[in-house]
Amino acid sequence: MKNTAQLLAENKAWIDETYEKMEKKLRAMAVRSRDVVAYGVDENGLHRDMKEGRISWWTNGFWGGLNAMMYEYTKADEYLACAKSQEKLLDVALREKYLELHHDVGFQWHILSGALYRITGDPESKVRNFFAANTLAGRFNIDGGYITAWNGKKQINWTIIDSLMNIPQLYWLSRELGDDRYKRIAMAQADMAICDHLRDDGSIAHIVEHDRETGEPVATYGGQGYAEGTSWSRGQAWGVYGFVLSYIHTGEERYLNASKQVANYFIANCCDDWLPRIDFRAPAEPVYYDSTAGVITACGLLELGKLLPENEGGMYTHAAIKMLRAIAENFGNFDTDNDCMIGYGSERYPVPGQFDEKKAGVHMSIIYGDYYFAEAILKLRGSEFLPW
Ligand code: GLY
DSSP states (O other), rough: OOHHHHHHHHTTTHHHHHHHHHHHHHHHHHHHHOOOOOEEOOTTTTTTETTOOOOTHHHHHHHHHHHHHHHHOOOHHHHHHHHHHHHTTTHIIISSGGGOOOOHHIIIIIIIHHHHHHHHHHHHHHHHHHHHHHHHHTEEEEEEEOOOSEEEEEETTTTEGGGGGHHHHHHHHHHHOOHHHHHHHHHHHHHHHIIIIOOSSSSSSSSEOOOOOOOEEEEEEEETSSSSSSSSHHHEEEEEEHHHHHHHHHHHHHHHHHHHHHHHHHHHSOOOTTTOSSSSEEEEESBBBHHHHHHHOOOOOOOHHHHHHHHHHHHHHHHHHHHHHHHHHHHBBBOTTTTTSSBBBBBBOOOOOTOHHHHHSSSOOOOOHHHHHHHHHHTTTTTOOOOO
């Protein structure tokens, strides 16, 4: 197996060419969608706007975060203007609709305001991320030792694997304050995920219900996957990237090992075409793809490729590049006059009798597909900026 440096050199022409096309497209989008809180695209290929009615939606930080990340790399004003506009638009969610906030405030503010603060030093961005991080910490269940998901009474003792991606906001606040309390909450969540979400074979349960008194797991649910006991690919992706992020922020080997375990499972279950299906244990037909699972996983694999010794890391870099190339070739759109860059993202599995394909959001442009694709391409270009 080639090592990471050899693979990067071998794929340099593709990486550079893809970056150039992506950057041209994203810059056009930054101008066109500066004041649009972007999610998917409409029938004209232009971003749908979440401002009216869905400003608290968990994905609303990705478009601004993508612009912050591109600004950090290029220093082009278009990206900064868009990122700054986005964080002001999200103030409605942070200040006026506080009661709607949930476990995903890291996705909403850490990669946007948290990143902008780290890039520009703007104290107002720091306040926003500080406030969001405290909201996340406030969701910690002291008896159970976990961060509770969602806001419903029924879900008060539920956890989800996705939360691994929100806890970097807590590691950040601990560093910022020189106070380990937030880090300890984050590590409790990551440890719980190892015990209760990660299965022995390296697959991951999306949702775990805990005993209200002891915190012990009492049930798992299929969540956005096919069914209970199956393996929703984006949940696996949150595991690959989320665990390695906890390793980067703490240096604790158990998180690196957990990330590797999920990564090995993901690679073994990704079909020969390197295009992830929505659920690795769903029926083979019909074929439902989720490109977002691939690009999120690629980001985690690239971190593993950098962190592990040469003889081991190359395998993860190899898989990341294979997946990114397959996704760009099959689902990429680099025309500058529309807002979909990575198609064939899927919100959830269309379980027969529960969600039809439209309601499940199958095979669509989703903003975090674009976000993680761009993050992966910047990593391949050598960017050391970690938005998480
Ligand atoms: N965090 C929800 C999802 O991955 O769709």
